[in-house]
């Protein structure tokens with residue numbers, strides 16, 4: 604039974620990867636109207652009963668249609684969303700570099716999707732648990748090691764969230780071995796050896812993030828949070844090696860911050876967010892138009908994500924949408940960006956083994 608399950612999973616994974624080949628996939632999740640929010644949202648966002656890739660927004664009397672790879676209704680569960688991304692997640696066991704990032708304005712549900720809530724975890728925890736159980740099942744034929752790092756980027760400063768020195772600052776450097784690989788000296792790489800370690804990772808990350816700031820909610824909407832999982836394996840009989848990486852990113856809020864009014868530290872925050880999100884947009888545009896130079900180095904975020912945004916990597920953007928009328932213009936912006944992202948080819952998907 605175990606063998607059959609594995610075969611089915613592999614088959615599903617393979618089909619998915621063929622479909623994914625070379626493209627950034629874009630999913631959209633519309634969050635529900637929360638308790639206490641009074642808004643006549645129902646008619647503004649609508650779904651196609653026959654096609655789960657279409658989303659309609661009625662904006663100032665105009666009906667706009669957006670085509671994505673998949674649209675999740677407000678009723679979609681965390682489990683349901685994860686089911687749609689799990690084959691992408693497990694492909695890093697086969698040596699793929701994978702990146703899943705949540706994009707959208709503050710309050711659109713990015714953290715809910717990636718981090719989740721205590722009773723109902725999001726993609727981050729589910730991904731790490733699934734990877735751990737999958738590689739455990741492969742023993743003793745394969746010997747796998749899963750390591751986890753957690754960082755946040757705030758005002759273009761990188762902070763280590765799994766270290767002992769609560770959120771110390773880090774730098775990104777080019778590996779001196781000439782491989783062209785980047786590395787972050789001092790970045791904590793936590794080896795996951797048991798399910799309890801997984802709880803420890805998230806507790807520590809959360810604690811370090813919270814202690815480094817005064818208002819966690821405000822702070823997290825202005826910073827990018829990255830969970831970086833590396834899965835490296837060696838086959839016990841053939842010695843064959845494989846290494847894959849999964850980047851799970853909860854981006855800072857994409858809302859356009861009013862230029863007037865913001866000053867001092869707020870203005871600096873806004874400029875940094877704009878810089879990194881527009882750097883992400885520039886990278887995506889360069890990939891789309893197949894420029895030979897892709898400006899990965901223009902921000903810490905794109906620098907850090909460069910190995911999972913190029914070549915043979917698999918990228919999924921989860922565009923988060925608020926159903927509220929008052930958020931409509933930001934929703935339109937996010938979805939327009941999402942549509943641009945969807946037309947990008949990253950190159951040919953080749954196995955890295």
Ligand code: ADP
Pocket residue numbers: 633634635637677707708709710711712713714715716824856923
């Ligand atoms: P963001 O990270 O984009 O700023 P949050 O994830 O914090 O947004 O979501 C804003 C609020 O909406 C939170 O209270 C969150 O719990 C709630 N929320 C978001 N998405 C969902 C969902 N799919 N189901 C239930 N509540 C949600």
